[in-house]
Amino acid sequence: MGEKPGYHVAVVGATGAVGERIIELLHETDMPLASVKLLASARSAGKKVSFKGETIEIEEAVPESFKGIDIALFSAGGSISKQLAPEAVKRGAVVVDNTSAYRMDENVPLVVPEVNANDLKKHQGIIANPNCSTIQMVAALKPIQDAFGMSRIIVSTYQAVSGSGATACTELENQSESYLQGTDMQADILPVKSDKKHYPIAFNALPQIDVFGENDYTFEEMKMVNETKKIMHAPELKVAATCVRLPFFRSHAESVYVEVEKEGLNAADIREILEKAPGVTVQDNPAEQDYPTPLSAEGRKEVFVGRIRKDLDESKGFHLWIVSDNLLKGAAWNTVQIAEQLAANHLLS
Structure with missing residues (x-):
């Protein structure tokens, strides 16, 4: 049998309040998903999460985690994003980062899809999710x-x-x-x-x-x-x-x-x-x-x-x-909306 069609998505910070809501929203998304990988710190590795009838084991987030990933949704703190987002991009993923790490970087679009979705076309591998307020x-x-x-x-x-x-x-x-x-x-x-x-x-x-x-x-x-x-x-x-x-x-x-x-x-x-x-x-x-x-x-x-x-x-x-x-429009929902826009407009590498 061939590989399931759709996008390979990783959620970084899967056990946090925003990460948990991103996973809930991925349950509902119309974006075709081939796989979902859940990543967190070493102390959370091994925990299991139910997703669309499957059991997914949380893995430690390391650079090699992003091999084969199309979209990486980060919500694990700015230091983790600074460390691992470039590694994800290097391996072919497009990163949507929910921390402040890249928001004011002039080379990184800062996006609210209802407001400035066109800025997504300028991305160089990383898109920043704005502050909730x-x-x-x-x-x-x-x-x-x-x-x-x-x-x-x-x-x-x-x-x-x-x-x-x-x-x-x-x-x-x-x-x-x-x-x-x-x-x-x-x-x-x-x-x-x-x-x-x-x-x-x-x-x-x-x-x-x-x-x-x-x-x-x-x-x-x-x-x-x-x-x-x-x-x-x-x-x-x-x-x-x-x-x-x-x-x-x-x-x-x-x-x-x-x-x-x-x-x-x-x-x-x-x-x-x-x-x-x-x-x-x-x-x-x-x-x-x-x-x-x-x-x-x-x-x-x-x-x-x-x-x-x-x-x-x-x-x-x-x-x-x-x-x-x-936690929804201010974080998780805006993040998933960006991912959906990237997929719908063929802006993934």
Whole structure:
């Protein structure tokens, strides 16, 4: 019998929160799959995962793992991507990397398929998946930019604890229990495990995601600034971000203010554009208290937009509330979408 037709796919970081969701999405994909190889660290090697009726054993990720692989989906941390992504490319694979390792590399496309899929044609073996907060924002704002121009973005984020990993979620659970029992809360992870101080996240808000840079913006905030300009092909666009961690588990929310370039618009004009935008669902009816929340977005692939309103003082200013599941559209789903686009447009080596 001949080899099963389709693509040979590898998932690097298969046991992580994003890797597990990538595997779930590969169950559903229409992209033809000849094989799926699951890769992780040496300590996870040997574990078994069920996939489409088969049992797949997780293997240690090493350079030789990528022989015969067409698409490698990386979500195992930036240092692993730096080490192994070039090895995968060397062996003929196209890499979709879900870390920050290559996002601002001028030779690497940074892609949200609904926004800038054409950039995939420029790839040289590696495509970067943007930061979760950036993905949902540009998915909602690019259609507005295309229709009316855009000169400024000011965003404040309300980000879920799962963005810091499973141990941060466990810490939130433990701290919540301690607080309700009236005992001291132990804080060892947030806002940043490697930083000097740690604060409780339960019943709290932490205005720090990632470490601070020399300009007193955090790396997370600067990711949103720089990635947005790159994805939207707008180096002159004014962007400022304040990123805040809140005590819920999943889905990020964002309060976004934009200034468009066209005069005379109202909220209905913005709403009409977004109702036609791919991957975006408008949930915006204040009279019925209808708007998206992190809980309502959990487990959904779309980017939800509500609270669309015109600024009271700036004639070209508008406010939006943007919510999306940070582990799906913010990570795993965007990664799989890129793979599907590469296959559909014959952009694999």
